[in-house]
Amino acid sequence: MNTLIDAMLELSRTSRLPVLVRLVDLGQLVSAIRAELEVDLLERQVRWKIDALPLVAGDQDLLRQVMQNLLVNAVKYTGKRDEALIEVWAEERADEWTVFVRDNGAGFDPRFQEKLFGVFQRLHRADEFAGTGVGLATVRRIVHRHGGRVWAQGQVEAGATFAFSLPKHL
Structure with missing residues (x-):
């Protein structure tokens, strides 16, 4: 219950705190998050493929939450694979950057993809994959605020594959 309350408070905070825009090095963020995650992955075979990621305009702390939620989910949903593959890359468009996180995990039924970003909307049973059902809602809220x-x-x-876009200039 405490975990759920903390997740809801975090979701609420993402709406209230000001967005402090500066240049954020997504490559550095992803490297730091990956290093934190690997401590718990010693018993697993996880292959990372991380391309060069751009500097983007945004709030460092909020974008860290976005990348952390997406990478934690990729690790979690590949947990039943003999070898997990997690890929991260970005594509430059005229007015935006698009960032992708792809895994070879459990996936989901595409008929329900709109439910993924809602609060408490889970497409897998809690006994299959732990979580609060708030992480992707937090991702959506942060990205929309940017x-x-x-x-x-x-x-x-x-x-x-999860993707988000960020305008080149906020």
Whole structure:
């Protein structure tokens, strides 16, 4: 219950705190988060493929939450794979950067992809994968506050790709 309360408070904070815009090195953020996650992955075989990531305009702490939620989910939902593959890359568009996180994990039924970003909307049973059902709602809220958008693609047992866009200039 405490975990759920903390998650809800964090979601609420993402709406109230001001967005402190500066240049954020997404590559550095992802490297730091990966290092934190690897401490708990010693018993697993996880292959990371991380391309060069851009400097973006945004709030460092909020964007850290976005990347952390997406990478934690990728690790979590690949937990039943003999070898997990987690890929992170970005694509430059005319007015925005698009960042992708893809895994070869459990995936999801694409008919329900709109539910993914809602609070308490889980597509997997809690006994299969732990979590509060708040992480992707937090991702959506933060990205929207930065003027971007989020989306996902997946297939059951064929992995998932989560993406978000950030305008080049806030």
